[in-house]
Amino acid sequence: MKYDFDKVINRIGSNTAKWDEVEAKFGTKDVLPMWVADMDLRVAQPIIDALKERAEHGIFGYTKMSDSYKEAVCNWMEKRHDWKIKKDWLIHSPGVVPALSIIIREFTQPGDKIIIQSPVYYPFFDVVKENGRELICNSLKQVDGKYVMDYEELESQIDEKVKLMILCSPHNPVGRVWKREELVKLGEICLKHNIKVISDEIHADLVYRGHKHIPFASISEEFAQNTITCFAPSKTFNIAGLQSALLSIPNKDDHKKFSAALGTLDIRRDNCFGAVATETAYTHGEEWLEQVLEYLEANLDFLIEYVEEKIPKIKVNKIEGTYLVWLDCRKLGMSKEELFQFMIKKAKVALDDGSWFGPEGEGFTRINIACPRVTLEEGLKRIENAVNSL
Numbered sequence: 001m002k003y004d005f006d007k008v009i010n011r012i013g014s015n016t017a018k019w020d021e022v023e024a025k026f027g028t029k030d031v032l033p034m035w036v037a038d039m040d041l042r043v044a045q046p047i048i049d050a051l052k053e054r055a056e057h058g059i060f061g062y063t064k065m066s067d068s069y070k071e072a073v074c075n076w077m078e079k080r081h082d083w084k085i086k087k088d089w090l091i092h093s094p095g096v097v098p099a100l101s102i103i104i105r106e107f108t109q110p111g112d113k114i115i116i117q118s119p120v121y122y123p124f125f126d127v128v129k130e131n132g133r134e135l136i137c138n139s140l141k142q143v144d145g146k147y148v149m150d151y152e153e154l155e156s157q158i159d160e161k162v163k164l165m166i167l168c169s170p171h172n173p174v175g176r177v178w179k180r181e182e183l184v185k186l187g188e189i190c191l192k193h194n195i196k197v198i199s200d201e202i203h204a205d206l207v208y209r210g211h212k213h214i215p216f217a218s219i220s221e222e223f224a225q226n227t228i229t230c231f232a233p234s235k236t237f238n239i240a241g242l243q244s245a246l247l248s249i250p251n252k253d254d255h256k257k258f259s260a261a262l263g264t265l266d267i268r269r270d271n272c273f274g275a276v277a278t279e280t281a282y283t284h285g286e287e288w289l290e291q292v293l294e295y296l297e298a299n300l301d302f303l304i305e306y307v308e309e310k311i312p313k314i315k316v317n318k319i320e321g322t323y324l325v326w327l328d329c330r331k332l333g334m335s336k337e338e339l340f341q342f343m344i345k346k347a348k349v350a351l352d353d354g355s356w357f358g359p360e361g362e363g364f365t366r367i368n369i370a371c372p373r374v375t376l377e378e379g380l381k382r383i384e385n386a387v388n389s390l
């Protein structure tokens with residue numbers, strides 16, 4: 001079937017964070033929400049149908065992770081990412097971020113060090129700091145306008161207290177889809193220093209033409225044994241509100257440790273709707289995903305052309321994956337607070353301020369392009385008018 005992603009769907013009043021929390025987050029309702037990472041695009045029809053059918057059953061008791069669910073996940077990973085995983089490596093989690101927090105508590109001690117590659121998805125900072133661990137920022141560097149990893153700095157930051165590395169692959173917000181050789185180099189450093197890798201691959205399916213996501217754990221058996229991979233159907237299929245995420249942990253001891261922690265918290269069970277949506281998405285969602293990817297890529301091209309032509313003071317980082325575009329606003333010459341307020345008060349758009357992603361993000365902002373083209377155009381027009389009035 002052909003989906004119409006141009007259709008604008010009113011989300012106001014459906015208790016969505018993106019639209020209904022703007023006032024709490026940005027101090028005003030008078031902004032166009034283009035922040036938080038979910039899509040303003042209607043979900044794949046097979047998912048909607050399956051949820052309706054499940055709702056019609058009328059009883060929503062405790063739910064188990066069925067064999068067919070696990071099979072659907074494994075088949076998807078093999079088909080889309082050439083990654084062969086086993087059903088018994090899989091564990092359900094209510095989210096990737098809660099899983100990160102649990103891993104940090106279970107696999108490190110207070111005072112241990114954890115590496116992240118900033119600017120990066122801001123909950124990474126919180127899960128480390130709020131669990132009393134020391135944060136090490138191995139900042140990405142820009143080479144010829146492209147973000148790359150700084151391995152030299154990484155080696156110089158490592159000591160015996162470093163126990164974990166949280167990899168963001170593909171990377172939010174810089175939109176890199178890491179190449180195999182980049183991941184190999186990183187993984188070898190981690191193996192050499194006994195640093196376990198948590199690979200957050202929640203954006204794995206949202207990759208543009210000419211790029212390929214390489215699951216970190218697929219690189220070698222040694223990598224697999226040293227990696228906990230977190231992923232979810234939530235970004236891919238726009239079902240974040242169903243709170244279903246997954247982990248793949250091939251290392252038996254690590255699997256046992258993580259499962260036990262989930263048991264202690266008593267959050268081992270999936271939400272019955274989340275389970276249905278996940279299995280359906282991975283079984284029947286590909287047709288929708290292909291169309292969404294095409295639409296997002298056209299949105300990306302639209303944004304690049306618009307900004308280059310009409311707002312040349314802002315530089316677009318050409319993303320390889322995700323639907324989150326990192327805009328370099330440093331030429332506007334504003335402090336981080338000024339830029340944040342400028343986008344809210346002058347442009348009247350709600351964006352994720354670059355500084356939320358770490359000090360490396362100051363002077364940047366992140367815009368979510370997973371919306372109908374008219375919404376994107378409206379947001380860009382607002383930014384253009386505000387910049388032109390400076």
Ligand SMILES: Cc1ncc(COP(=O)(O)O)c(C=O)c1O
Binds near residue numbers: 095097203245
């Ligand atoms: C890199 C990354 N990890 C995790 C999440 C959120 O995961 P969850 O909602 O499953 O906790 C996001 C959402 O934007 C993200 O970008």
